[in-house]
Amino acid sequence: MDQQLIEQCKRGNAFAQKRLFDQYANRLFRVSLRYVRNESDAEEVLMNGFMKAFQGISDFTYRDDKGLEAWLRRIIVNEALQHLRANRSLPLFQPEEMAGIQPDSNPLPDMGLDAERIYALIRELPTGYRTIFNLYVIEGYTHREIAERLAISENTSKSQLSKARALLQEWLTSYGYEATRRTS
Amino acid sequence: MKRPDEPLDHLVRQAINDLPDTPPPGSAFNADQVWRQMHPRLQGAAPQRRSGTVWWLAAACASVLLISWLYVELTPAEKGASVINRPPAASIPANRPVGPLDLRQRTAVRDQSAQVVRERPVRRVNVPERNLVEQTKLTEAITAMPAETLRIVAETIPSTPEVTKALATVPKRQFRVVHANELQAEDEKRPKLYQTGNVVRLGDEGELQPDEGEIAKPIILRLTNKPNQ
The missing domain is CATH 1.10.1740.10 (RNA polymerase sigma factor, region 2, helix turn helix motif)
Known part of the structure; x- marks a missing residue:
């Protein structure tokens, strides 16, 4: 069709x-x-x-x-x-970007840890973290491709992704998410 | 190489896939309203694409016509045939260069196997501007005449400087160079014919009847002005 x-x-x-x-x-x-x-x-x-x-x-x-x-x-x-x-x-990558950041408001307070809440938390990430997290985790780009698109180094992309993950995991944990970190 | 899959990444991807096909909760997004804003821009962009297509088509047609014309004009067989079929006077350009002119006699060799137009330089002359076209026509016309006709024409036409110069361009007859000994050898090989008109008879008329079995042997005196022959 x-x-x-x-x-x-x-x-x-x-x-x-x-x-x-x-x-x-x-x-x-x-x-x-x-x-x-x-x-x-x-x-x-x-x-x-x-x-x-x-x-x-x-x-x-x-x-x-x-x-x-x-x-x-x-x-x-x-x-x-x-x-x-x-x-x-862009680029908006500041070293202190991660310190003490909390979601602006408590998004969807009455909902559990469902898809909408995770989506809302991603939108709450700082612009630099959010962009690289979206590109790498959801769209599937590599660090090399992200570095070329955003005119940054691969190491910057990796460090920003690591910080975005840490921040998002912290927020998710506060909503009851428990995950065992594993690498395959 | 498969990238390391974090549990968090897996959770996020699954959550994104599970999202409903609706705007986020609390969002004022209205698809119809966005479409109404976008539709006029979309319609405005369409004629631009069509005009671009028209221009591309026009350019393609012009290119095809140009290539066809070049192909017809520059085909060697067609070009050779057109030169041969053209009358001599038509091949003269309207504006020829003034001053020292390299006159070329254009000879069309009409061979059955191959039709080739050969050019060979004849003579370099200085021609006044006013007589240039007429003299060139005259030269080419004379060149096309046979040698016998040229001789007659040269005797009947009053001699003018233009005609003299034009006749000078006619190719001269070529003679074979032969040594005198070769001519003498040919003469000796040739059967000797005696002419009765050049013979002097001596004696009375009664002696004209030869004896039986005897052949009359007249004295032969060759008429020649060369004493050694």
């Missing part, structure tokens, strides 16, 4: 574009919101990302729905990084 949608979008069909937007807007808004904390900025990132997707969809080859979603997600992530760079939010 998505394949027909893509073919119609390639022909510039506005109804097909609207259907594709409705199908992925909420999911990709969440992606945008993981990188850009402000909601209006996240909407702008989403809008610019879809604009680029519709303009470049003629070069996209549909294989399956996962491939389509991964392509759209990559566009949104690139757009979010560009937004952070334009707003001078």
Whole structure:
């Protein structure tokens, strides 16, 4: 079904574009919101990302729905990084960034340790930590790729990721999360 | 190489995958509103893509026409045939260089096996500007005439400087150089024919009847102005 949608979008069909937007807007808004904390900025990132997707969809080859979603997600992530760079939010790596940081507010206080709470805690991370944690843990980039994208060294990426993990684990522990650290 | 998987990373990835396909709780995100903002920009970008496509198509058509024209003009067989079929006067350009002119006699060798246009330099002359085109036409016309016609024309046409110069460009007849001994040897090989008109008979008329079995042997005196022959 998505394949027909893509073919119609390639022909510039506005109804097909609207259907594709409705199908992925909420999911990709969440992606945008993981990188850009402000909601209006996240909407702008989403809008610019879809604009680029519709303009470049003629070069996209549909294989399956996962491939389509991964392509759209990559566009949104690139757009979010560009937004952070334009707003001078990157690089924002300060050594003392980690000290004494607590979530701004207690997000979703009445909910347990579920997906929404973990998502909310990720959004509470400082910009530098959050960006590298998202890129490495969720998007699956390597430290070398992150270093190239953010114009930082690989060691900086590794140290920022380590600090982000420590901070997030501390917050999760306060919500009852207990994990045995293991390396495979 | 598989990267080390932290329990925290696994937990976070699982939580992200389990998120519902809705905006976060407490968010004011409205997909329809975002679409309404985006749709005019999307429509504005479409004509730009179409005009770009039109420009690319026009450029491609122009390129195809140019390449076709170059191919037709520069094909060797076509070019050779067009030169040979062209009349001599038509091959003269309208504006030729003024001053020392390297006149070239363009000879079309019409061989059945290969049609080749050969150029060979004839003579370098200084030509006045006003007589340039007429003299060139005259030269090429004379060049195309056979040698017998040229001789007759040279006797009948009054001699002018232009005609003299033009006739000077006609190729001269080539003679084979032969040694005198070779001519003498050829003469000796040739069968000797005696002409009765050059023979003087001596004696009376009655002696004209030869005896039986006897052949009359006239005295032969060759008429020649060379004393040693």
